[in-house]
Amino acid sequence: MSEHRNGPVRSAAARDSILDATARLLALQGYDNLTMEGIAKEAGVGKQTIYRWWRSRGALIADCMIEGRLATVEIDLPDTGDLGGDLNVWLEGIVSIVADPAGGALLRSLVAAAAEDGAVGDRLAAALGADQTLSLRLASAVRAGQLPEGAPVDQLGLAILGAIIVPVLARRPIDAVEIRRLVDHLIRPAG
Amino acid sequence: MSEHRNGPVRSAAARDSILDATARLLALQGYDNLTMEGIAKEAGVGKQTIYRWWRSRGALIADCMIEGRLATVEIDLPDTGDLGGDLNVWLEGIVSIVADPAGGALLRSLVAAAAEDGAVGDRLAAALGADQTLSLRLASAVRAGQLPEGAPVDQLGLAILGAIIVPVLARRPIDAVEIRRLVDHLIRPAG
Amino acid sequence: MSEHRNGPVRSAAARDSILDATARLLALQGYDNLTMEGIAKEAGVGKQTIYRWWRSRGALIADCMIEGRLATVEIDLPDTGDLGGDLNVWLEGIVSIVADPAGGALLRSLVAAAAEDGAVGDRLAAALGADQTLSLRLASAVRAGQLPEGAPVDQLGLAILGAIIVPVLARRPIDAVEIRRLVDHLIRPAG
């Protein structure tokens, strides 16, 4: 924080400083070493200013994700008409993040936060693209005839995420080749 | 704990009492309200006796899972030759657990524990069947020609888990029908 | 406070409301539960309005005493010519106040305030009569020959107060009979 700003309206500087500190400390130290007092100190803010606007660590993290302050978790998914190629681009993005130890740790932190706080779970699914991006791309593929009519596009998105999240939780290395085979299997032409 | 003493060898009664208390408190109160002191008190045991044999909450939970003390998480998966039917039986088991609020909360607790402790992640994947049971069943289906040669059986297991875990984290209701459609899609005959 | 606003001159309504709230809360809750925020809220006043005109809780309490808003502490002392009888009337007043638990608590509160804030100490001694009323009455007795020439009238007042304040601080019951014996001893004819 810079200036000692207050008054009867919410301080944008304090808000910004708090979310910034949250994102920084989460990435550096992980969810279980993330403390409200640590955030307050790092942000140069009184604890009460945090509690006035957020109920919990989870709420802070959810806001960070909404505002894209955990930037590494934003992936994009093109729609060139080539479903397999597009998904590979997206996979490339995800895998390059979670294959990095710091990225894996961040994902585990987010999962831990999600387990405690439903709002984080929502935002996490959204940030990873499962909610909209991925489902929409798959729906588009259905319309293009690349996936069978009535394919469970929402569930397919979750399924791909699962193949990534579960190994990350278990600290196993991500095998990009295997995941690509999974994707190929999922979108293989119907029999 | 019942009897008071033993000797210079590890007390089976203490060990049992501790794991029992861990499982009970985890199910009742969730991972984030699970404390070492609470376990010690519930088990009628000194804290040191816990720390002597386990490094952390995670290690306790992992042991509980290994011994099947979180019994609701043990699912079985038949192999009648009918892949779709067998998977439906297994799904039925899983869904009936996580659809129950307590079961969902327990799964979230385990995921939180897994995010903190790699060993729990391993055990969690195993307990849910992803590691062995599910993969083996799918491999058996490959041999039976019900899945294409070279189908990524390990990843398929993780994928199904993902479609269950992610909604549970986000506290969304589990839609059993949709998941069944996913499974049908995954094992649909190749084109 | 009733009406909402005024102009660039000090609001008598605010001042009155603040002192009123101070006196009420002090009597109800005691000195250590008396807070500036509580007073502001009770008075329906902004905190700044208090800080603008008073430096501390002590200053507020001193003003309350000056204006006789802690009315129970105002005692009167007649001068009928009968020194012993007059002092007994005064003692009666004091003892009936401090013998009541609420009165004792109020006196302790005032002593606590006095210990923090010299101005309150001044006002407290004055309110209890030690400064003027009591000394003047005793001086009058000296003139009437009821006390020896040169009797330390100021100190005698303090002395009687001490016999009341110290037991109140220690939460001991006030023994009115004993105090009357003290007074009789103090004013006994010289040898």
Place this chain on the structure above:
Amino acid sequence: MSEHRNGPVRSAAARDSILDATARLLALQGYDNLTMEGIAKEAGVGKQTIYRWWRSRGALIADCMIEGRLATVEIDLPDTGDLGGDLNVWLEGIVSIVADPAGGALLRSLVAAAAEDGAVGDRLAAALGADQTLSLRLASAVRAGQLPEGAPVDQLGLAILGAIIVPVLARRPIDAVEIRRLVDHLIRPAG
């Protein structure tokens, strides 16, 4: 604190260190700047170790007084047979303490503590000698015929204390000569 001593029995080192820190900080900073956290830090002790054994600042201070750690408050009162002379010795001790600014501040701190906590009031009266020493000396004077039979010895002690405490509260200079005149008046031969 020196060594990291613990075990299932109370640590004498911790106890000592805490009372020592309390006495030191009370004398340095006064009662209202005395905080539990400050004591814990100064003593090199966890806050819980304080709260485990004492309920409040007042209880700490009372213990300090019992053990004579606020040493300046211990006065002695000889009994040579010469009542006036003995009291003058005692007065000398008291006055030399409270005439010093630090001594006066300490006494005000003790009075503030007493106002909050009855036990401190008890100990304070005792430490100043009102309870036993002074009363006993006066009773001895009664037996020696220096005071009239039936003189209210307890109240006389309180009275002298009052003449000291009230001016200290009001931050007025202590007038040793006046107090000596008061004492002379109190013990003057009966008429």
Place this chain on the structure above:
DNA sequence: CCATAACCGAGACGGTACGTCTTGTCTTGCC
């Protein structure tokens, strides 16, 4: 056959963080 060593329950210890409360300052917008 007795000493010793590892175990046990209990719980005090120095700490860290919790979430709440209050302080005194500052700002906003109304009057």
Place this chain on the structure above:
DNA sequence: GGCAAGACAAGACGTACCGTCTCGGTTATGG
């Protein structure tokens, strides 16, 4: 410019757990 309202940085409150450390006692084993 005074006012009600209330956000702000700061920091103490009293509680809950952490992981380490005695303590006193029990019991199996091995010298």
